Every structure is written in structure tokens, then in C-alpha cells.
Amino acid sequence: MNKINLWFITPYQAIVPLIEEIKKEHAQFRVTIKVGNLENGVVFAREAEKKGADMIISRGGTATLIREAVNVPVIDVHISGYDLLRSITLAEHSSYKKALVGYSNITIGASSIIDLLDIEMDVFTIGHANEVKQLLGQLKNDGYTRILGDVVTVAAAKEFALDGLLIQSGRESILEAFEEAEHTFNSQFESQKLIHVMRDLLTQRDQDVVIVKQGGQILFEHWAKFQKRPISDHDLFSIIGQTIQEHRSLSRIMLNNKETLKVDTYLNTQFEEKVVTVFIQSFPSTSAESMNIQFEQVKYPPALVAKSSTMLHLNETIQHPSFAHKAIVLTGASGTGKKLIARYIHSYHQKSGWFMKIDHQHLLDNFSKGFPDNVSTVFVQINQELHPSHLSVLNDILHMAKTQSTQVIISTESQNIRIPDDEEWKKAYRLTIPTLKERVDDIHNLSVHFLAEFHQSLGTQPVKIHDNAIRALLKMDWPANVRDLKVYMRRLALSEKGYVIDTNTLAKNPFYPTETKGSIPTSIDKKETLKDIEKKIIEQVLKEEEFNQTKTAKRLGINRATLWRKLKE
Structure with missing residues (x-):
């Protein structure tokens, strides 16, 4: 059986020899030791995640930050009663005025020990790390010279020229953390195998991908064809937000440093907090106007409200099997729902590819040689009278669509707008979308x-x-x-x-x-x-x-x- 890949990220150096000694007793682990407190520890944790760590052990505030930053199980080295007793005993024999500073999880137990042993030491509880310096300043003014606490407290004590004494984790606490890591790994073994397989699959297939939680935490990212993330944080979180808001997978064309990118999202809602996977690839078009193209996966028919006789007839018409393939011309005033009808046709007839929306000018500019792969429906908005040169290109587009099994749906507000005088267009279905007055x-x-x-x-x-x-x-x-x-x-x-x-x-x-x-x-x-x-x-x-x-x-x-x-x- 392969060894468990364990990273021990400790906030202080003095604990390293003890870890080195204890890891010899646990042959099932392959242990990597790094020394880094708080944000520095998070940097090592992200490195550990990229290198396939199965578990991470850390301590205190550093463990808390790491747990928020990576998607790897994190074991916290708890400060035991033995640890407190050792540290308090070390500080006891000093004649200096002493204080123990820490969070409630430390100070409650410390107060009990100090009271039981009748030790002259005062205890102060903090709620946040940013309270430490102000408190230490007050303690110095009150004559305290020795401060017992965690890594942050001891580091701050040095700034005030106070004698800082670190509450260290002993052998019992380290052993307990190793045993908890083994127990956690064994209970999650099948899940861990799947995680490794998926990580290797995404990495070896040279897939450019980033996986992000709804709250913004990046769970995984891998860049094969790009040196770094090819889109800005603003664009990334914008499309993630839209994916979650609209509750469906999306596809967009984006520009970055004059490079045109196709960005596809996949929404996973199986967990309490939604997860969005973002795939990015270079797109063959270099036109800045490509930003006007929209791709989306329409898996379920949009709600088509149809109680009026006009809408019932329209609904019955577009559900006919012949509407799955032929070109369609939708005519109707602005706001009548032509795009919704087009999306309904796409989904109702179970098109597996993308639904692409674009106005006619940008379609001509970007796809004169064909459509992107896996586009099932091209929805073309015609917002103005067509120039004669556009008519022939629309003709070509329809013929291309047939060869690529792509359906073309044209949307226009004008009943009299010219379309190509071609046999294929003459066969196209023409539907007029009723106004609200016609469907009261x-x-x-x-x-x-x-x-x-x-x-x-x-x-x-x-x-x-x-x-x-x-x-x-x-x-x-x-x-x-x-x-x-x-x-x-x-x-x-x-x-x-x-x-x-x-x-x-x-x-x-x-x-x-x-x-x-x-x-x-x-x-x-x-x-x-x-x-x-x-x-x-x-x-x-x-x-x-x-x-x-x-x-x-x-x-x-x-x-x-x-x-x-x-x-x-």
C-alpha cells in the first residue's frame, strides 16, 4: 500500500526535532515538515495541495487559516493539559510579574491549573489576534515582564521588550495528531482515491481548469497551456456569480491581452455550498467584438407559459418533430420572448450541444468558416435592415449549419425584413410571436x-x-x-x-x-x-x-x- 502523504506545517521551529522523532514510529506516513506561521503556513499548505498531500497537520491559528485555504483535511495539534502544565511550571519559578494571554480554549484550562497549584500568574483572554498588541501594551505599563502564550503572542511580546514564553506542544499532543491523521485518512480512503484519480486526470490531460466554491475559495486549479490564470479575478468571479445566479452552466467569449478565450462553466449543486468548475481554452477568433457572443447549455426547457389559445397553438407547433432541424424565422415585437422560444426549441428537441446567441454582424465577422465545435443551435438576432452583402453570407451560414448538424434560428422584429432568396430559406419555418395584448x-x-x-x-x-x-x-x-x-x-x-x-x-x-x-x-x-x-x-x-x-x-x-x-x- 502506498504511504500516506502527510505534511506537517508547524508555526515554530522548536517542535521539528520532536516531529522527526515521532514520524519514525509511523512508517505508514511519508512526512514533509515545513515551518511557517499563519500566512506563511498557508503558502506551504497550497504547495502541499498541489503536490498531492493526503493530510495536513498544523496548530492553532495557522491550522485555522490553512483549513480555510485548501481542500485537504487539516488536523489541529491541540494544546493539552500536559502542555499547559509544563509551560506554567517553567514560568512559575520566575520572580517576574507573569501573565498568560490566549484564546478561551487555552485560558479556561490554564486558569484551573493556576488556581489548583496556587501559582502567582494572571490570565487574560482575547477574542481576536488583533487584540494582542493593545493588551500587551497595557500589561507592560502595569509592570508585567513575562508573557506566556502562543506564537503570535510571543512574537508581539518581543516588540514590547517583554520576556515571551511559548506554550509548546509535547509528545502526547503530536502523537495524538498523527493518530487522528491516520484515522481520518482511513475513514476517507475511498474518497481520497477518487480525489487522486480526478486530480491526475485533469493534470495529465493538459486541461486548463479552476474549481471554485461559491464563497470564492479556489479548490483546485491547473494551467497547462497558460503560464498562469488567463483571466482576471473580476472576470472569473463575475462568470461564477452569474452561473450560480442563473443556476445553469454557461459559456462566454472573453478577451485577455488581445487573446480571445472560450470560458465554460459547470455548476455542481450537490453540496450545501455550490461549486463551479471553469474550463478555459484559446478560441480561434481574435476579434474584440467576440465579446458579444454568448454560449449556454440549455439542459431543461425554460418555462413557457401557455394558457391562451395563441400560445397553446404556438407551443403545439414548435413541439412537432420537424422543428428540431429546419431553419426557423421568429418574428415579433421587442420583449415578446423570441429568445425564450428559441431556447425552448433547442431544449425540447434535446439538443446536446451549445446554444449560441449572436447578432448577425458578429456572426459574419467571426464564423465565416464554420461554427465552434458542439454548437447545436445558432440564434441570430437581426436588429436592422440587412445589407445586400449580408444576405449571401447568411445563405452560406445556413448551408454550413446543415453540414455541421447545427440549427439556425433567426430573430427579427420586422415582418418585412429581407432574408436570402434561397431554396433552403424558403423551406424555413416562420413563426410570429404574439404580443401581450394577443395573449391576455x-x-x-x-x-x-x-x-x-x-x-x-x-x-x-x-x-x-x-x-x-x-x-x-x-x-x-x-x-x-x-x-x-x-x-x-x-x-x-x-x-x-x-x-x-x-x-x-x-x-x-x-x-x-x-x-x-x-x-x-x-x-x-x-x-x-x-x-x-x-x-x-x-x-x-x-x-x-x-x-x-x-x-x-x-x-x-x-x-x-x-x-x-x-x-x-
Whole structure:
């Protein structure tokens, strides 16, 4: 059987000979000894993790920091009653005025020993390491000259020219730590084997990957083709945050030092704290405009609310097997949900590859020779009248898509927009997405759906819409589309502090349609406060960025935490 790879990271040098002696009695361990206190100890711990350590032993505050920094089991060398007794006895025979300084886990036991043995020594308890220096300054002024404590306390005592005496760990404590390490390893043996296999697999396959916990702790990273992490911390944690917020795997094109990167995330929710794996690879495109490309894995069909006859008919149509392969042209006003329909088609027909969203200009710039591997659906947004030269390229794209088993779905707001005059495009399915006025029967279910969504994503209070509020919504002369209803429901959910949205909530928050894309509202009601105007602008930008909070915050020039706070106000 292979030996257990054990790293002993001690905060002080004097313990090393004792470790060297004890490790001879434990042939099952391959022991590496490093001396490093607090942050220096963490540096060694990260090295240990990279070199495949099975267990780490450390002590006190250093063990606590290491446990937070690495994903390797950490055994803490406890300070036993024997350790305290030895150290107190050593300090007892001094005629100096003495004090023991430490955390409660030390001082409680120390006080008992000092009282039982009637030793002249005062005990002071601290709650945090940053309290040590202030306390030692006071003790010096009070005439204390000898201080008994841990590594941090003794180091601080030297700065005050005090006689510091370290509470050291004895043979019993070291033996106990070795035995606990062996017991812990044996109980986790199968898990440890799997960890080693996965680490070796990721390393040997030259996979550029970083695995991060929801709280920001990096569990594992390996860079094969890059000398170091190829994206900034801001970009890394931004896409991790979006992955967790949207609860799905994502793919993005990012730029770093003029290099275009494809960044894929995978979300694991099996643990209490979510874990995101980020794979990074160089992307063949060098265009800065590639930032406008979005990739995502659509594993489950998005919620398609369909109670009205128009939506029931649309739903029945797109579920037909023929819709899995042919080109599709979706027409509808801004905010009717064309992208949602495209994602629904992709997922309903069980496409295993990526769903790629891009506007037609960037598609032509970046993929004139074909699409990236494993793209099942290309969703092309056409936001303006096509230039004649674009028509032929769209033609080529459709033919390329057929050869690569990729489906092309075009989205446009204009019924009269020109598309290529080609036989393949003539065979394309054409669907018109109804406006909210044409699907009034869906308003109730849409409102309930949005309320549940905001309760999950924003932590809003309301969980129900009163029947009188539903009746009021149905009577409204809706000049807008589904996206406007979603914006309005978010405003109602954020403003209502109770559990039910009723007509009083609606009266306090009258509906006003958001502006068309690219037009921040300029009309200001005389009764509106600065906060009201700010809320209008935030809602408009959120709508334009398809409720992506990361993009919205960036466009508004604020961080996501500030945006979150403003949404909750």
C-alpha cells in the first residue's frame, strides 16, 4: 500500500526535532515538515495541495487559516493539559510579574491549573489576534515582564521588550495528531482515491481548469497551456456569480491581452455550498467584438407559459418533430420572448450541444468558416435592415449549419425584413410571436411565474397575488409586451413588504411602459423623486440587458452589490 502523504506545517521551529522523532514510529506516513506561521503556513499548505498531500497537520491559528485555504483535511495539534502544565511550571519559578494571554480554549484550562497549584500568574483572554498588541501594551505599563502564550503572542511580546514564553506542544499532543491523521485518512480512503484519480486526470490531460466554491475559495486549479490564470479575478468571479445566479452552466467569449478565450462553466449543486468548475481554452477568433457572443447549455426547457389559445397553438407547433432541424424565422415585437422560444426549441428537441446567441454582424465577422465545435443551435438576432452583402453570407451560414448538424434560428422584429432568396430559406419555418395584448389569458400565470422567479433570485417577500390585483391587471390596456410585465412585477415584488400583492400595491406603483431599446426615459413627472427616476433608468437597462445583473451593473458603472442594494430599496 502506498504511504500516506502527510505534511506537517508547524508555526515554530522548536517542535521539528520532536516531529522527526515521532514520524519514525509511523512508517505508514511519508512526512514533509515545513515551518511557517499563519500566512506563511498557508503558502506551504497550497504547495502541499498541489503536490498531492493526503493530510495536513498544523496548530492553532495557522491550522485555522490553512483549513480555510485548501481542500485537504487539516488536523489541529491541540494544546493539552500536559502542555499547559509544563509551560506554567517553567514560568512559575520566575520572580517576574507573569501573565498568560490566549484564546478561551487555552485560558479556561490554564486558569484551573493556576488556581489548583496556587501559582502567582494572571490570565487574560482575547477574542481576536488583533487584540494582542493593545493588551500587551497595557500589561507592560502595569509592570508585567513575562508573557506566556502562543506564537503570535510571543512574537508581539518581543516588540514590547517583554520576556515571551511559548506554550509548546509535547509528545502526547503530536502523537495524538498523527493518530487522528491516520484515522481520518482511513475513514476517507475511498474518497481520497477518487480525489487522486480526478486530480491526475485533469493534470495529465493538459486541461486548463479552476474549481471554485461559491464563497470564492479556489479548490483546485491547473494551467497547462497558460503560464498562469488567463483571466482576471473580476472576470472569473463575475462568470461564477452569474452561473450560480442563473443556476445553469454557461459559456462566454472573453478577451485577455488581445487573446480571445472560450470560458465554460459547470455548476455542481450537490453540496450545501455550490461549486463551479471553469474550463478555459484559446478560441480561434481574435476579434474584440467576440465579446458579444454568448454560449449556454440549455439542459431543461425554460418555462413557457401557455394558457391562451395563441400560445397553446404556438407551443403545439414548435413541439412537432420537424422543428428540431429546419431553419426557423421568429418574428415579433421587442420583449415578446423570441429568445425564450428559441431556447425552448433547442431544449425540447434535446439538443446536446451549445446554444449560441449572436447578432448577425458578429456572426459574419467571426464564423465565416464554420461554427465552434458542439454548437447545436445558432440564434441570430437581426436588429436592422440587412445589407445586400449580408444576405449571401447568411445563405452560406445556413448551408454550413446543415453540414455541421447545427440549427439556425433567426430573430427579427420586422415582418418585412429581407432574408436570402434561397431554396433552403424558403423551406424555413416562420413563426410570429404574439404580443401581450394577443395573449391576455396568460397574464395571470405569467405574473405568478415572475413572482416566484424574483422570490428565488432577489429574495423578495411576496409569495401570492391577490385575486383583486389579478383582475386589475387583466383590465389594464397593455400597450407593452411580456418583458414590460416582467419589469412591472419585479417592481411590485420589491416594493411590497408583506406576503401578498394586492390592489393597494398596484396603486402605489402605477405601471408605465419602458422605453424602446437604446432610449433611456427622458420624461420626468413633477412628483417623481430622484430615487424614482433612478429606478426607471435601472429598470430600462435591466430590460435591455435581458435581466442580466452583471451586464446591467457594468453598463451603469456600479458593482453588482450596489445594483442588488438599489433593487431591494
